[in-house]
Amino acid sequence: MVKVIKNSWALLVSSLILLFFLINTIFADTNFQGLKDKKVSYLDFFLLKYESTLMRKASILAAQMVPTRVQYSNIGVGVKYDDKKKQINTEFHAIMDKYRYSKRKYDPKKRDCNQVRNLIFYKKHGYKFFSQKRDPNLSVDIMENLFKENFFENYDFSKQEIDFLLSKMFVKVTIFHPINKTKLSCSGKINDYELN
Numbered sequence: 001m002v003k004v005i006k007n008s009w010a011l012l013v014s015s016l017i018l019l020f021f022l023i024n025t026i027f028a029d030t031n032f033q034g035l036k037d038k039k040v041s042y043l044d045f046f047l048l049k050y051e052s053t054l055m056r057k058a059s060i061l062a063a064q065m066v067p068t069r070v071q072y073s074n075i076g077v078g079v080k081y082d083d084k085k086k087q088i089n090t091e092f093h094a095i096m097d098k099y100r101y102s103k104r105k106y107d108p109k110k111r112d113c114n115q116v117r118n119l120i121f122y123k124k125h126g127y128k129f130f131s132q133k134r135d136p137n138l139s140v141d142i143m144e145n146l147f148k149e150n151f152f153e154n155y156d157f158s159k160q161e162i163d164f165l166l167s168k169m170f171v172k173v174t175i176f177h178p179i180n181k182t183k184l185s186c187s188g189k190i191n192d193y194e195l196n
Helices: 002-037 042-061 098-103 108-121 139-153 159-167
Strands: 072-082 087-096 169-176 182-188
Touching: 042 072, 042 108, 042 139, 087 098, 087 108, 098 108, 098 182, 108 139, 108 169, 108 182, 139 159
Parallel strands: 087 169
Antiparallel strands: 072 087, 169 182
């Protein structure tokens, strides 16, 4: 009789454990199926991929062994869709390197804003090395083509959709000086020759 009770008890525990795993599996399948059935707009998908690509590309602004531009310790990236204005806003927050600029007096200039945008989007400074004048080799057409290659290459957008999106994409760059606590901002369309 005791053996029968022990076997019954073991069978009951085994059955409960099996039932527990079965319920968890069914519940997980239900949750995953519910997530798979949710609809995501192509715009939301594009914005997510666009922002993650920008975050990856922002690493180009890491400190250089031989500085040829302003050195940054941190770059923040944000992408938002403004439903009222029907436009995509990209923001970069660049914090100048505190150690370097506590020893050197330097105030950020508009060309620094443009270089942040140019390096992240186009991998080019956009300014001549010695004169620091705007380099005509990075024209609006070249910027537009590079942007399309970098951000629209693997998407199923038509030429009209790409042109429409480019006309509705804006960027704002803010450079923060960590010592004198000043900031400089400039903004414009993604492929403006120079941000204002």
